[in-house]
Amino acid sequence: MHHHVDRERLASFADVLAGELPDTWASDYHSPKHKDDLAELTERIWDLDLVAESLAQHPLRHAAVLTRQDGAQLAILDRYDERDGFLIAAVAPRSLPDEAYSGVPEPNGIALSDDPFLSAELVAGDLLARYDAALAQARYNAAATVHPSQPDRIVLTWQSDGSLAAIQVSDTASGVLTRNGFVHDEQTGIYRLMGNDTFEQARAVREAGRQLSAQGIDVALQHPSGRIAPTAAPPTAPPAPATVRSTTARGR
Incomplete structure (x- = not known):
């Protein structure tokens, strides 16, 4: 031993x-x-x-x-x-x-x-x-949990851990999202912005929305209920992330 x-x-x-x-x-x-x-x-x-x-x-x-x-x-x-x-x-x-x-x-x-x-x-x-x-x-x-985007509209979907996710985005939108803190998973195509710091998350979403709008791309939020709320600009502050249970070793 x-x-x-x-x-x-x-x-x-x-x-x-x-x-x-x-x-x-x-x-x-x-x-x-x-x-x-x-x-x-x-x-x-x-x-x-x-x-x-x-x-x-x-x-x-x-x-x-x-x-x-x-x-x-x-x-x-x-x-x-x-x-x-x-x-x-x-x-x-x-x-x-x-x-x-x-x-x-x-x-x-x-x-x-x-x-x-x-x-x-x-x-x-x-x-x-x-x-x-x-x-x-x-x-x-x-x-399957992320609502697909369109060429002229990015849909950000709330996740249960407080993050925001987007999928099927254009090359132009991809650059904007990654510059503003979204992490791209090449295996799924998902762009994800964590919600550990809700103030920083809100700032990143606002800035991404401004840059996307300048490119003629709208932003919409996909709420957990499945109802899409169209927004020309993202909200000033996202809701607080859901509490995530922490264990010694995470069982998925």
Whole structure:
């Protein structure tokens, strides 16, 4: 068992594993001093079984994150039992709203030995297959919650976590949205503006609305009820975001 932080052991394992998995993966090590990154990673672990149980008993002190070219991520954690090796878990994309995960089975993580070559075969044949299926369903769900825009009208749809989302926007509108803080998810085509800071969110929406109007593009808000409220300019302040439940390891 390894109860101390062993950077070299974890980082080296992750580097080799990344090179053995199908497709192209990059490995990034998060040391104990990266407390904010580790806290966010804990929230995004997509697991309700083995890894969630481990995190409940052993808070994350360091980790390695593998990132695929399409943005999919896997987290490698220390394993606290009588065997050497690690735990590996899928990471939920931050770009998708919470409701996108409704009804999607968690691609629960698995335990690995300390042999990265054998582990790569296990991950590719088990966890990755379940993760890719869950990602595809979540991305489909996310797109279904966003009202499509039109060439001369951008529709911003409220999400349950207080964010605003748009989809099917023109190249001109895309540039305006991204310059004003909207994050584009290439897999779904969704542009999303978080609502953690409602004052900043309102400012970004107002500025985006002004720039879009100058290009002859109107802005409309899609309320949770499904009724579209046409607006030449966005509201001065969006409603407060819904409270999001926080757990030790987020179950989707």
